[in-house]
Amino acid sequence: MSTTHGARALSSSAVRVDFEVWSTTATLIVTDPTALDIAQAALGDELAAIDATCSRFRADSEISRVLAIPGHPVILSPLLNSAVSQAIRVADATGGLVDPTVAAAVIALGYDRDIGAVVVKSMDGDHQWPTAQHQPAPGVHRLEHDPRLPLARPGGHPQARHHRRQR
Numbered sequence: 001m002s003t004t005h006g007a008r009a010l011s012s013s014a015v016r017v018d019f020e021v022w023s024t025t026a027t028l029i030v031t032d033p034t035a036l037d038i039a040q041a042a043l044g045d046e047l048a049a050i051d052a053t054c055s056r057f058r059a060d061s062e063i064s065r066v067l068a069i070p071g072h073p074v075i076l077s078p079l080l081n082s083a084v085s086q087a088i089r090v091a092d093a094t095g096g097l098v099d100p101t102v103a104a105a106v107i108a109l110g111y112d113r114d115i116g117a118v119v120v121k122s123m124d125g126d127h128q129w130p131t132a133q134h135q136p137a138p139g140v141h142r143l144e145h146d147p148r149l150p151l152a153r154p155g156g157h158p159q160a161r162h163h164r165r166q167r
Contacts, residue, residue: 021047023115053079056103067103073144085147091140102137 015033017040018025030039055061063083066074076084087100 022051049079050083053077054083081147084143084145088140088143088145096140099137099140101139101142105137 013033014029014031015036017028017036019028020026028039028043030036051058051061053062056063056067058064062077062080066076066080084100090098091100
């Protein structure tokens with residue numbers, strides 16, 4: 001985990017720790033203060049796994065490797081399979097207002113690194129921002145994904161639809 005802002009007692013039995021992660025602040029609360037170290041270690045391990053799997057800012061992340069071969073079927077780890085499933089669920093629930101396929105579009109506009117680094121870059125008077133044409137996101141409908149299988153095809157056939165689990 002990134003910078004910790006220190007533990008503070010919420011009550012006689014609850015402890016809260018705020019820390020920075022992924023350009024935001026996260027909070028961990030435990031109801032048993034003796035479990036704080038174990039909870040922080042477990043959360044740190046989970047966040048590291050998510051970062052190694054889902055970070056578009058890491059060339060070695062699983063999602064970066066998957067996106068490097070658009071249109072080709074790939075085997076997903078259980079963690080990435082779950083993340084893709086949830087991203088599609090959220091896209092469906094918002095009618096596409098939240099879209100997990102926006103990476104190339106925001107990268108083309110200059111958001112190509114952690115937001116803290118983008119802010120520093122924007123403060124540099126010598127920096128030239130890209131003059132890229134508007135590049136729309138491909139859209140979640142282009143993803144071929146069945147959450148029951150560890151197989152996906154990112155940016156597949158233009159007419160592809162993601163599969164929904166049958167209830």
